[in-house]
Amino acid sequence: MGLFDFLRARQKNTASVARERLRIIVAQERSARGAPDYLPLLRRELLEVIRKYVNVDQDAVDIHVEKDGEHDVLELSVALPDKASAAAQAAG
């Protein structure tokens, strides 16, 4: 650190920002690895259907394929909005 470093409006530690971003995206891409190609489209269409009835977020639908012995299990979870924000949506 130089004496006059404060004069340079420096962003601190971009390396740690890079590391955190990579951790997340790499973990996400690894979990999608080897999964069937139709998953992203299935996820998008499910989201559209659910949104006809409940106002959920873009990332509310989580979908992946798990191996369970001989079978592949399609696991699907939908995070519904909490009551307060759902009510606000309905009112608005």
Place this chain on the structure above:
Amino acid sequence: MTEFIVVTSGKGGVGKTTTSASIAVGLAKRGKKVAVIDFDVGLRNLDLIMGCERRVVYDFVNVIHNECTLKQALIKDKRIDSLHVLAASQTRDKDALTKEGVEKVLNDLKEDGFDYVVCDSPAGIEKGAYLAMYFADRALVVVNPEVSSVRDSDRILGLLASKTRRAELGVAPIEQHLLLTRYNPARVADGDMMSIDDVKEILGIEVLGVVPESEGVLTASNSGVPVILDDESNAGQAYDDAVARLLGEQRPMRFLDAPKKGLFARMFGG
């Protein structure tokens, strides 16, 4: 016993060809019989880095199409007797390489008693890259400490574990190593570049070597002399360490610390 080593990365411009050339030279310098093959059909460059571009008569695709013998196409290095280069073809035909053709060439090299065959992969995940890694026993994944390179490397690690001969046969998996290139210790110290530990942790495989960003790499490619032959340059020495580790030697990592700044530089943030 012939070992097939693929030098790959996904991303372009990270140093695959520089690495292939130096690793091949380093192995040959230690008395191994080595062939280094350019899989980048249409964009031949290994010949330039090796300094044999004017001696290319026949290439990889000629051999596969039986237009010449393997022996005719192998270019013998002028500096090291046991080193041979097989240039890529400059054809625009995307399907010039076939799996059967590549397999035949690799088998012939095995029969000829080569110790190592270094396969210089093209960037991307298309056919050339797929065939370069398909028959590998060992993979050197070249990575820069930079977000897009690290992400692409992870993608390549996934392909190595699924789309290769060893994966399909269900035999022992390809041995994977990271080779960090363009490493700038001063920027790592400033917190502006991911460190060797960061990259290792994200990708989860061990690091065979760290090659510092070095002027020597450009001067080496300018003159067609693989940088490992430049004893003066840090990059050359780092490649030599990596080759020694590849052969089982224990060597501490070098060039990981930034050069000490003088008082003036420290005060004024040099």
